[in-house]
Amino acid sequence: MSVGKSVKRVDAYEKVTGRARYTDDFLDYNPLIAKVLHSTIANGKVLSMDISEAVKIPGVVKIVTCFDVPDIRFPTAGHPWSTDPKHQDVADRKLLNTRVRLYGDDIAAVIAEDEVAAAQALRKIKVEYEEYEPILDVFRAMEPDAPLLHEEFPNNILAHSGYEEGDFEEAIKEEGLLKFEGWYETPIVQHCHIEPVISYAYMEKGRITVVASTQIPHIVRRITAQALGLPWGKVRIIKPYIGGGFGNKQDALYEPLNAYLTTQVGGRCVKLEISREETFVSTRVRHSIKFHITSYVRKDGRFVARYLKSYANQGAYTSHGHAIAAKGGAAFKQLYSAEGAVKADLYSVFTNTPAAGAMRAYGIPQITFAMESHSDDIARALNMDPIEFRRINMMKKGFYDPFSQNENYYDSLNAVIAKGKEYFKWDEKVKAYANQTGPVRKGVGMSIFWYNTAVWPTSLEASTCRMVLNQDGSIQMQMPETEIGQGADTVFSQMAAHTLGIPFENVHIVSTQDTDITPFGTGAYASRQTYIGGMVIKKTAEILKEKILSYARSINRIASADLDIEDGNIINKYSGKVLMSVGELATEALYSMQAAEHITAESTYQCKTNALSMGCCFAEVEVDIPLGKVSVLDIINVHDCGMLINPKLAEAQVHGGVSMSLGFGLSEQLIFDPKTGRPLNNNFLDYKLLTALDHPDIQTDFVEFYEPTSAYGTKALGEPPTVPPAPAIRNAVLNATGVAINEAPLNPHKCFAKFKEAGLI
Amino acid sequence: MEKVLIRFTLNGKKVTSAIDPRWSLADLLRGGEHKHTGTKKSCEVGECGACTVIINDETYNSCIYLAIWADGKSIRTIEGLTGENGELSDIQQAFVDEGAIQCGFCTPGFIMSSLPILESGREYTRDEIRKLLSGNLCRCTGYKNIIDAVEKTMKARLEKKQQL
Incomplete structure (x- = not known):
């Protein structure tokens, strides 16, 4: 009986000896090397391209430009294909694009005998552009005079959806309700898998093989064939070990272009490795989202009416698109209930920034940052313990969602909170940290979350x-x-x-x-x-x-x-x-x-079910107010992910997810020059990924409730750990200083300004 | 470009390699005739530590160390840690036991970075270990199990040394 035991990983020996082979480790012969030319404007059109000097570089085999590729637009999202045209992903890009929509769009590719020749040729290509105003902000993008990124989407709105359950206007008429509202915002962050985006492609018997670092080989096969206009059986995808994906590789990235390039050189093997700097900008990122939440609450802390408006920065292309904002909308109404009504308006808006796609936990880290910050703001105003406030309003045992037919079979949230609270000695710490003065203060904060496992009934499972x-x-x-x-x-x-x-x-x-x-x-x-x-x-x-x-x-x-x-x-x-x-x-x-x-x-x-996975995070911070610096002293995530198949691996998943969320909450963000849309920190030196030095040992605990819809009693754990730490830290900073910082990451630049504004500095 | 001949020691063996003088050491180890693909390339500008190797007892990012500089040097890579019969070294075994591996792409770099700690004969605090490993990035593990593996191996070695 091996289920439930911490057996060693089956791939541990290969990985620890360096023998595990990743995409780049298979090439025993010298492939041709391809490199992509990226646009150096954020919004505009390629009018012409002069490759005459570039082709003269010794070693250059072939250059293809945005004027050469097939006139086929294809979708890239790693969703299961829908046979219903209404539910198919938006096909909005070509292999190379003349209409430039971000600084770093793909406009040409060079195939050469070696990297140096390819790199030299890139520099020799002359591009003539027509330039438009770079649109980096969702609100500017929606203004009537903003240039459209995609002609078919008026006001640059990819999608607007929403719901109203109960009668909101009626509900807020109740006498004695207190109104709370706030804006919350999360940054553009990147997956930062350590293995770059890489593939190589060749032809065999008239078919194309692409060996790729991808999470979704069968889906990439479909998309590659669609992009090239080929029967799907003509494409073969091989996925060896991959050095992390986190959702970036749940998209067709450069595999379609790589497949096309081998067809342009008679089926010879072409390798296409995307550098770290390119990966940050020209692959996918997490949606930055601005949220506005309005809540009407009784004096005892019970929600009566709640209204969410969210504006997701979709970036230049649709990728996974509105699915991220929509999932946030589902979390909003399910994590907490309101006695009267709950309402949402959700927008996904194109801008001239990197295309936003799937990233670990798919919109839930963003909405949870907003929702859980808002919860603490209300609890503080009501002078209530934040846990008590949550207990009154959060999802109860027996909750049933008619859309997914999910049921909450256990009192999971109370169970995880109890464990976290005990580990943290919450009540003692809350008492100890009340009424602090001085430049360095400590605080505790917490957050709960909701996550559904797999994609039924939205997509095939x-x-x-x-x-x-x-x-x-x-x-x-x-x-x-x-x-x-x-x-x-x-x-x-x-x-x-x-x-x-x-x-x-x-x-x-x-x-x-x-x-x-x-x-x-x-x-x-x-x-x-x-x-x-x-x-x-x-x-x-x-x-x-x-x-x-x-x-x-x-x-x-x-x-x-x-x-x-x-x-x-x-x-x-x-x-x-x-x-x-x-x-x-x-x-x-x-x-x-x-x-x-x-x-x-x-x-x-x-599978026609979709289990609810839940948990919480407790965090303790020390805030150096004059430095604007937040240090995490202790942090624990407690999960109900059903039964643990391998406890050691489960813990390890939580460690990594918490670490990623600490980056999201404290230091990570991609920034762009507001005038040109040029990325300013697309490398590991300037984009602050946390190191071993930057956070404490992450603590984990579990509540094991057997999930009745699951073959082995399990439910989601891969993504959920990435959800609650950032808001728990934000709330701990609020607890320490009394200052509500509603914009992640809480880096010194932001904290300093906020502390100053609050008169602490 | 014309190849240049260099001589160096690779995992204890003297080797001669014909190299393109534009190659980095990572290129030489991974490509060239050695095919030591355990050394990984990630950022290629010395920011992430995935390509860490040991050159004359010091850790280096092999992606920003020219292959030609390896002439006359002693280079150690992850391949040199595994025994003739495939036996794992103590630090490799600790990575397996502590669950310090996930995608595995940063693993060889971390293990190579841990060697100077383990071979110093010194006892480092956990915080010192954190600092010494902070040149290596990992996106999967949250570092805890990696630090555990290094700390436990260090302590086991020191204990063994004391017994002698």
């Missing part, structure tokens, strides 16, 4: 698993769901071993996905791997087990219902007697002169 029995009783398992560092391969192996009744070591998972071989599934996103993957593994393992037992019956003349598999042996369920090992059975089956059979199983599972 299905996966396929293949299991092949070997002669020795071990299996190969192939999954379309991808290992991207989170440990999916390990927990999948644990699940298969558990259901089959074979030792963990006897599950050989195929880590690489190859769309020519790997069964269909959509990949790593939406914290769906253990939930959806678990369902299809259980189903397939049960089929395989039934086949093994059925074969055992034919040898042993015992009804298969009386047999079971335990620790790799076929046993009599009642006597416990070992009849034979699975290996002996498999060898017999494969080589039998009477009834030869290769025992395999493959099945697809379509």
